[in-house]
Amino acid sequence: KHEIRPVVAHANRRLESDADPWGALDWWYSEDEGLGGQRPIDLLEQHELVEELIDFTIDRVQQGMD
Secondary structure, three states, X not given: OOOOOXXXXXXXXXXXXXXXXXXXXXXXXXXXXXHOOEOHHHHHHXXXXXXXXXXXXXXXXXXXXX
C-alpha cells in the first residue's frame, strides 16, 4: 500500500510541513534528546512512534524557541 500512515500525517500537521517542508524533513531525520537521542524516522520504522511522543517532542522544541 502507498498510504500515509496516520502517525506521519499527525506529525506533519503539527510540524506545519505545508508551510515549512524543509523544517519538517529536518525534524524527521535529526536526533532528538526527547527521543533518547534517536531520530523520529527510526522510531517510525521500528513502529514505536506514537502521537503522544510526537506531541511531547514538538511541544518541547517549541517551548525552547520562545
